[in-house]
Amino acid sequence: MINIDRRAFISFLGGSAAVAGMGCEARADALETYLTAAMTGAAVAGTTPAPTVAELEAQIPTRSYRRGVGNGLVNKDGGNVTLLPPLPAKPTLADFIRLRLQSNAEHCLQSARQARLKNMDEDIVFACLVHDLSLSLMRAEHGFWSAQMFEPYVSAKVTFAIRHHATLRFFPDQEHGYAYPELYRTMFGTDYVPPPHQQAEYQMVRRHRWYMAPRLVTVNDLYSFEPGVRVAVDEFDDVIGRHFRQPKQGLGFDGSPVAHIWRTAANPDSPL
Numbered sequence: 243m244i245n246i247d248r249r250a251f252i253s254f255l256g257g258s259a260a261v262a263g264m265g266c267e268a269r270a271d272a273l274e275t276y277l278t279a280a281m282t283g284a285a286v287a288g289t290t291p292a293p294t295v296a297e298l299e300a301q302i303p304t305r306s307y308r309r310g311v312g313n314g315l316v317n318k319d320g321g322n323v324t325l326l327p328p329l330p331a332k333p334t335l336a337d338f339i340r341l342r343l344q345s346n347a348e349h350c351l352q353s354a355r356q357a358r359l360k361n362m363d364e365d366i367v368f369a370c371l372v373h374d375l376s377l378s379l380m381r382a383e384h385g386f387w388s389a390q391m392f393e394p395y396v397s398a399k400v401t402f403a404i405r406h407h408a409t410l411r412f413f414p415d416q417e418h419g420y421a422y423p424e425l426y427r428t429m430f431g432t433d434y435v436p437p438p439h440q441q442a443e444y445q446m447v448r449r450h451r452w453y454m455a456p457r458l459v460t461v462n463d464l465y466s467f468e469p470g471v472r473v474a475v476d477e478f479d480d481v482i483g484r485h486f487r488q489p490k491q492g493l494g495f496d497g498s499p500v501a502h503i504w505r506t507a508a509n510p511d512s513p514l
């Protein structure tokens with residue numbers, strides 16, 4: 243277990259006001275960066291410049307896990323994981339959000355709430371609600387993992403929005419109010435350039451008639467939220483009902499090509 247100097251960590255994040263404006267995902271990522279810096283002896287108190295790609299790569303062998311591992315599968319602060327509460331026999335999407343895909347559920351709920359407050363189309367609100375849920379299982383390629391989990395149960399446009407939001411995060415669109423996230427300079431390196439396949443994906447999506455679907459997910463994909471406001475899944479029962487084809491056998495038990503992903507999320511402690 244690593245002891246965290248709370249004051250130094252808050253300073254590292256830019257002060258308590260900055261912390262209050264960060265969501266869980268941002269805090270988790272910042273904590274990971276902070277701990278890595280602390281473990282490798284780098285200066286972290288307030289003045290640490292964002293790392294380069296090479297510096298981030300040099301940190302890889304300093305960890306006991308790969309950066310792409312799901313947030314729900316490893317306790318990145320060095321502590322233990324917890325026992326998971328039981329799921330109902332026929333679990334619904336809301337059950338998974340409440341009881342399993344927790345690590346990024348709050349961020350997703352806040353994003354969906356923002357989209358709804360801006361009167362965005364309901365399918366965009368739904369896409370925001372689920373766009374990062376796969377991060378509990380896998381961080382690498384999370385847009386594609388999330389889209390795959392949801393594809394049998396949602397519209398093609400919602401799948402498109404979920405699949406491509408992750409790549410659009412690297413490409414600013416001032417016209418629609420999306421700037422490159424400062425946090426990405428810390429997470430990916432100050433000199434990071436998305437690889438050719440992602441550049442090609444961006445070009446395809448930019449010309450697609452559904453471009454605005456994943457773009458609006460990124461516009462709501464902010465880390466800010468109203469401090470102290472918690473968003474309950476129930477707030478979106480109606481949206482889920484209209485945009486998610488809940489299998490009557492329960493997620494994981496409907497024989498779909500992605501049922502195993504839901505079963506993995508249901509029981510991540512299974513040894514095989």
Ligand SMILES: [Fe+2]
Nearest residue numbers: 373374384408
């Ligand atoms: Fe995402």
Ligand SMILES: [Fe+2]
Nearest residue numbers: 349373374463
């Ligand atoms: Fe997100």
